[in-house]
Amino acid sequence: MTVVRESHEAHGATFRDVGGTAVPEEYGRxxxxxxxxxxxxxxxxxxxxxxxxxxxDRHAFVDDTVTNRVPTDDGEGCYALLLDPQGRIRVDxxxxxxxxxxxxxxxxxxxxxxxxxxxxxxxxxDVEVRLATDDFGTFGVHGPKATEKxxxxxxxxxxxxxxxxxxxxxxxxxxxxxxxxxxxGEEGYLVVCDADGARDVFETLLVRGLNATPFGRRTWETxxxxxxxxxxxxxxxxxxxxxxxxxxxxxxxxxxxxxxEIVSKVENRGRPSSRLVGLEPDALxxxxxxVHADGSSVGEVTRAAVSPxxxxxxxxxxxxxxxxxxxxxxxxDGTVDATLAxxxxxxxxxxxxxxxxxxx
Numbered sequence: 001m002t003v004v005r006e007s008h009e010a011h012g013a014t015f016r017d018v019g020g021t022a023v024p025e026e027y028g029r030x031x032x033x034x035x036x037x038x039x040x041x042x043x044x045x046x047x048x049x050x051x052x053x054x055x056x057d058r059h060a061f062v063d064d065t066v067t068n069r070v071p072t073d074d075g076e077g078c079y080a081l082l083l084d085p086q087g088r089i090r091v092d093x094x095x096x097x098x099x100x101x102x103x104x105x106x107x108x109x110x111x112x113x114x115x116x117x118x119x120x121x122x123x124x125x126d127v128e129v130r131l132a133t134d135d136f137g138t139f140g141v142h143g144p145k146a147t148e149k150x151x152x153x154x155x156x157x158x159x160x161x162x163x164x165x166x167x168x169x170x171x172x173x174x175x176x177x178x179x180x181x182x183x184x185g186e187e188g189y190l191v192v193c194d195a196d197g198a199r200d201v202f203e204t205l206l207v208r209g210l211n212a213t214p215f216g217r218r219t220w221e222t223x224x225x226x227x228x229x230x231x232x233x234x235x236x237x238x239x240x241x242x243x244x245x246x247x248x249x250x251x252x253x254x255x256x257x258x259x260x261e262i263v264s265k266v267e268n269r270g271r272p273s274s275r276l277v278g279l280e281p282d283a284l285x286x287x288x289x290x291v292h293a294d295g296s297s298v299g300e301v302t303r304a305a306v307s308p309x310x311x312x313x314x315x316x317x318x319x320x321x322x323x324x325x326x327x328x329x330x331x332x333d334g335t336v337d338a339t340l341a342x343x344x345x346x347x348x349x350x351x352x353x354x355x356x357x358x359x360x
Contacts, residue, residue, distance in 0.1 A: 002045050003137040003198040011206075011214050018233075019109025023047045024216035034222055034308040036213040038186065038348065041143035043205045043212045044220060046190065049111025049133045051104040053118075055126040058102050062095060065118070067241070067250045071097040077164035079181060079353065081241060081249050082114065089236045092249065096166060096178070105138070105190075107232045137198030139191045139205055140180070141212065142223070144349045146187035150177060152209025159189060163353065171204045173197025181248070184220070185227030185348030222305050225314060228343030229352040230276060234287065234303040235316060243272045243318065245356030274299060275321050276356045278341035281329045284313040289330040291317050291338065298323050309346045 002008060002023060008015075013024040024045060027033060036042060053062055063070040068080035077096040084090045091114060094105040106114060115131040122129070141149055150159045157169030159177060166178040174197065178190040193201045206212050221231070230236055230244050241250050279291070279301070289301040299319030307314045315329070315338070329338040343355055 002047075003134075003195045004045065004202045007199055007202050008045070008214070013214070013216060016217060018047050018217065019049075019107060021047050021108045023108075024214075026216045026218045027214050030216075030218050030222075031308040033213055033215045034219045037143045037184070037215055037219060037223060038309060038346075039144070041141060041145040041149045041210065041212045042215040042219070043202070044140045044142070044215050044217075045202070046138045046140045047108035047217075048105040048136075048138050049108050049131065050136050050138075051106065051111055051115055051118075052130045052132045053102040053104065054100060054128045054130075057125040057127050059097075061118075061122065061125055061127045062102055062104070066093070066095065068095075069251050070095050070102065073097060074099050075160075075166055077166065077178065079164065079249050081236075081246075083241075087240055088238050089232075089241060090238075092232050092236055094164065094178075096164075108133075135195055137193050137195050137201065139193075139198075139202060140220075141189045141191060141205060142184045143186050143212075145210060146189055149205070149210045149212055150189050150191070153204050172200040175201060181353035182350035183227065183229045183352050183354060184223040185229070185344055185346060185352055186223075186350055188350075221303070222308060224352070225303055225305055225316065226307055226309060226344060226346035227348060227352045228278060228316070228345065228356065229354045230316070230356070231303070235276060235318075239318070240272065243274050244276050244354075245358045246354060247357050248353045271321055271358060273321055274318050275358060276302075276316060276318055277323075278343045278345055279304075279315040279317050279327070279329065279338045280341045281313050281315055281331070281338040282336040283331045283333050285315055285329045285331045285336075291319055291323075292328045292330075292335070293320075293323055293325065298327075301329060307345060314341075314345050 015022045016025040066080035068078045082091040096103045118129040155170040157167040160179040176192040180188040291299040301317045304315035327338045328335045
């Protein structure tokens with residue numbers, strides 16, 4: 001559950017379940033909220049499970065397990081994946097190095113299983129893995145004025161400029177401020193604090209310094225859709241990384257880990273059999289709707305919404321790699337025309353680090 005539910009309720013939030021956790025869905029007038037974030041700045045509570053990994057062998061243990069190189073210097077982070085033995089994405093995560101631990105931020109609902117599995121695998125290594133989700137609050141600050149917003153309330157520190165780097169400071173309570181990877185297509189920061197101080201931090205982010213608009217999960221999904229950002233629940237889970245063009249999460253020069261050998265072979269064979277694309281359909285499809293070319297199914301929609309910035313339906317879909325030309329997609333109103341579109345759908349102030357990239 002959110003660590004500041006009463007604060008969200010005071011601002012008029014409704015809620016929905018994500019991974020077994022109640023998160024803010026919206027605060028009313030989601031289209032207006034979306035434009036406020038896209039044009040100025042907004043604040044949301046992100047839903048993560050948090051693992052704390054300690055011990056002398058923590059870097060080697062986690063580095064051997066995930067798809068990217070794990071940072072060792074305090075203040076550094078990376079984005080990485082955990083794969084299953086078939087090379088498919090089981091979980092994605094952020095990994096941050098502190099002086100005496102690694103902090104991992106995973107999709108909500110996934111942390112307990114990973115913590116249990118890793119604890120069973122430590123053997124003689126000096127590693128301890130602890131699920132610490134309830135110890136932290138994590139807020140996102142997103143929009144073209146996000147840096148200005150954070151700077152206006154952060155004491156004893158300046159907002160970091162490089163992606164996935166962090167600084168420590170105060171916002172009525174102690175905080176760690178991470179420059180995120182711009183998943184909304186705008187400047188973005190994660191503000192992490194102890195759960196006990198989360199209410200004060202949330203209110204500070206909303207009303208002190210430069211005012212910010214609160215927003216929920218629905219707006220996050222439309223922002224990231226417009227930015228061409230694949231998310232765990234809808235695009236990443238159980239897919240091969242190179243199908244998604246997810247190059248920022250995989251270091252192919254690393255040594256072996258569970259599933260990497262399979263992914264490397266797929267990459268070395270050249271382009272994958274399918275890819276993630278943008279669609280502009282004539283009507284709004286549901287997730288899972290079939291995409292057709294010349295009367296044959298060539299893929300399916302992963303996520304779709306009416307874009308508040310473009311006032312028309314947009315969709316992400318995984319389709320056969322060589323698909324081109326005229327397409328159709330199934331909707332509740334029947335089959336409608338759909339056009340392949342370049343990503344991102346909306347050009348913001350930044351480009352998402354997860355924007356699909358392929359070698360043609």
